[in-house]
Amino acid sequence: MSVVVEKKKQALKTSSLLEVSWTDPVTGTKGFLVIDRLVRGVCSGGLRMRKGCTLEEVRELAQGMTLKESLHFNPNNRYIPLGGAKGGIDCDPHDPQMRGVLKRYLKGIGALLRMHWTMGEDLGLQQKLIDEVIQELGLESSIQAVYPLLSDPDEAIARLRQAFSIDDDGVGLGELVGGLGVAESVLTALDQLGRPRVGSRVVIQGFGSMGGATARYLNRAGMLVVGIADANGVMANPNGLDVEALLKSRNSYGEIDRASLRPQDAVLPRGRWLAVETDVLVPAAISYCITSDNQHEVAASVIVEAANMPVLREAEDLLTARGIQVVPDFVSNSATNAWWWWTLFGDIEADLGQSENKIRSEMSRIVTDMFGRAAADGVTLRDAARAFTQDKLRTIDAQFGVS
Numbered sequence: 001m002s003v004v005v006e007k008k009k010q011a012l013k014t015s016s017l018l019e020v021s022w023t024d025p026v027t028g029t030k031g032f033l034v035i036d037r038l039v040r041g042v043c044s045g046g047l048r049m050r051k052g053c054t055l056e057e058v059r060e061l062a063q064g065m066t067l068k069e070s071l072h073f074n075p076n077n078r079y080i081p082l083g084g085a086k087g088g089i090d091c092d093p094h095d096p097q098m099r100g101v102l103k104r105y106l107k108g109i110g111a112l113l114r115m116h117w118t119m120g121e122d123l124g125l126q127q128k129l130i131d132e133v134i135q136e137l138g139l140e141s142s143i144q145a146v147y148p149l150l151s152d153p154d155e156a157i158a159r160l161r162q163a164f165s166i167d168d169d170g171v172g173l174g175e176l177v178g179g180l181g182v183a184e185s186v187l188t189a190l191d192q193l194g195r196p197r198v199g200s201r202v203v204i205q206g207f208g209s210m211g212g213a214t215a216r217y218l219n220r221a222g223m224l225v226v227g228i229a230d231a232n233g234v235m236a237n238p239n240g241l242d243v244e245a246l247l248k249s250r251n252s253y254g255e256i257d258r259a260s261l262r263p264q265d266a267v268l269p270r271g272r273w274l275a276v277e278t279d280v281l282v283p284a285a286i287s288y289c290i291t292s293d294n295q296h297e298v299a300a301s302v303i304v305e306a307a308n309m310p311v312l313r314e315a316e317d318l319l320t321a322r323g324i325q326v327v328p329d330f331v332s333n334s335a336t337n338a339w340w341w342w343t344l345f346g347d348i349e350a351d352l353g354q355s356e357n358k359i360r361s362e363m364s365r366i367v368t369d370m371f372g373r374a375a376a377d378g379v380t381l382r383d384a385a386r387a388f389t390q391d392k393l394r395t396i397d398a399q400f401g402v403s
Contacts, residue, residue, distance in 0.1 A: 016059055017083075022108050024101050030090045031105045034062035037083035038116060039400055042145050044069060044337060046122030047087035047130065049098065050286075054090070057287065061086035061308055065337070067330040067385075070392040071366060072338040079338075079345040081396060082146070085117050093124035103133045110137065118143040120340065123286070123308070126252065127174070143344075150345065162350035163343045170248065171213065173352060177359060179213020179284075181335020182306040184363035185327055186214075186280055187221055189302055192371040193325070195279070198222030201238075203278040203300065205229040206285025208254030210306050210333065212247050214282055219243040229273035229285070230255045236276050237265045254285075274298050283310035290315050298324060305329035320380055328382040330389075331366060335359045 017038060022031040032055045035043050045065040066084030073081045087109070091101050102125070106113065113119065113134075119142045121127040127142075134142050147153045166173040187197055201224045204211045215225050224240035232255055235241060242262060249260035258267065274281070274290070274297040281298060283289055284306035290298065295315040303319070304327040305311060311319070316326050339355060341347075348354040366388075374384035 016062060019055065019059065020109060020112070021055060022105060024104055026104065027091075027097055027101060029101050031088065031101075031108075032058040033085070033087045033109050033112065033117065034059045035083065035085045035112070035117065036062035037066045037085075039069075039081060039083045039396060040149060041116060042118060042149060043083035043085035043116055044118045044146075044341075045085035045087070046120050047089070047125060048122035049089040049091050049093045049102065049124035051092040052090060053088040055088075057309075058086050058088040061088070064308060064330045066393070067389045068334040068337050070389045070396060071331065071334055071385075072362060073392045073396055075395075075399075077342070077345070077347050079341040079347050080149075080400060081392075082118065082341075085119075086122075087117075087119060099129070099133070102129070103136065106130075106133055106139075107137055110139065113139060113142065114144060116145050118146045120336075143340075146344070156344045156346065159346065159350050160340070160344050163355070166350065166352050168352055169244075171216070173355060175209040176213045176216070177339040177355060178210045178333060178336035179215070179306070180217050180356060180359050181338075181363050182210065182214040182282060182284070182304060182332050183217035183221065184335075184360050185332035185367050186218060186223075186282065186302075186304045188364045188367040189304060189325070189327055189371070190280070192368060193302065199224065200280065201226045201278040202280040202282060203227035203229075203236075203273060203276045204282045204284055204306075205273050205289065205310075206254060206283070206307065207246070207250055207256060208285070210336075211282070211284035212250065212254065214284060214306055215243045216247060223280075226278055227273060227276035228256070229270065231270070232256075232258075233270045234268040234273045234276065235261060235265055236268055237262075238277065239264070241265060280304060283307050286310065288312055290319075292318060295319055300324065303327065304332050306333050308333070316380075316382070325381060327367065327370075328385055331370060331381075331385050332363075334366075335363060338362065 016034050016036050018035040020033040062085050069081035150156045164174045207230045227236040245260050249257035278300045281300035281303045287309040290311040292314045295318050302325045348358050370385045374381050
């Protein structure tokens with residue numbers, strides 16, 4: 001196993017605190033861990049697995065996690081935001097050797113998992129598999145680094161475990177919270193733009209836990225889910241797809257059984273998802289999927305990022321010039337991370353209603369503030385949200401220090 005660790009100078013705002021590059025001794029697969037920031041000695045961020053994952057990508061994701069953490073800082077909460085981090089493995093999650101690669105990666109960075117990095121599932125990995133491998137390695141949990149910050153770790157762990165056991169009409173609460181945050185971001189954005197919720201159309205790329213839950217909550221709010229893209233293509237219907245039927249038909253990779261479609265539902269090639277006529281577009285699958293080369297195909301007037309970094313910056317500049325608003329990922333997909341910590345620290349109980357109410361109220365407040373700042377300062381939503389998080393980070397630094 002080869003591990004290269006580079007210590008960065010924290011004085012530079014764009015630098016990471018720690019970057020780890022790992023090489024699998026069996027397959028030669030590359031893996032990365034970037035700790036962007038530590039607060040009270042701990043950082044938070046998921047682990048993704050995808051072919052083509054790079055250190056630069058993981059670095060950007062870690063910086064985004066710092067923003068997500070700070071976004072939800074409330075001095076009245078028990079949860080004090082952690083630092084930001086991210087892990088990534090350059091491996092196809094369908095590769096038969098992926099489990100062994102994952103286990104060797106986690107063993108290689110085990111010391112950081114024990115002491116500093118709290119980690120959960122991300123693109124290409126499921127929490128169930130992570131938990132299995134963590135147990136095989138003799139570690140307590142993928143989030144054990146946060147345990148010393150808890151007043152009663154046993155009670156907190158039991159509460160989080162109970163929360164993950166809650167089921168809402170066939171879908172676990174842990175799979176729903178991220179999409180609920182995205183959905184509330186969509187609905188609040190429509191409110192801020194003076195557009196109706198009921199009857200507005202949405203296209204969602206990706207139908208895993210994030211995309212599927214987003215579809216469910218927007219459908220329940222009266223929006224028409226007119227297009228859904230999975231790895232095998234695009235399903236579309238201008239009058240709305242049957243979201244619940246499609247949720248019941250998907251496999252563990254978020255792929256929809258075409259047998260669940262109705263005769264009036266159209267099946268289009270995978271590349272056609274941008275062109276489906278819609279009011280709102282939600283990329284909820286992969287990074288870097290909207291580029292300067294394809295942004296002209298976007299038919300929506302609002303994009304709400306559910307995936308991490310789906311819109312390239314040069315594409316966003318072109319979209320903004322066309323009058324298309326982009327709600328940034330570190331805002332709209334931040335609810336999963338926040339919900340874990342609200343539950344673990346005891347700001348909410350293991351309860352479906354409390355979880356939904358907390359996410360809805362927090363996301364509505366944050367998105368409303370972002371739109372207000374953008375309008376007042378004449379800047380993009382992303383720049384307004386970054387200004388908001390910088391205010392939060394300064395307060396966290398003053399009260400708790402930072403590494």
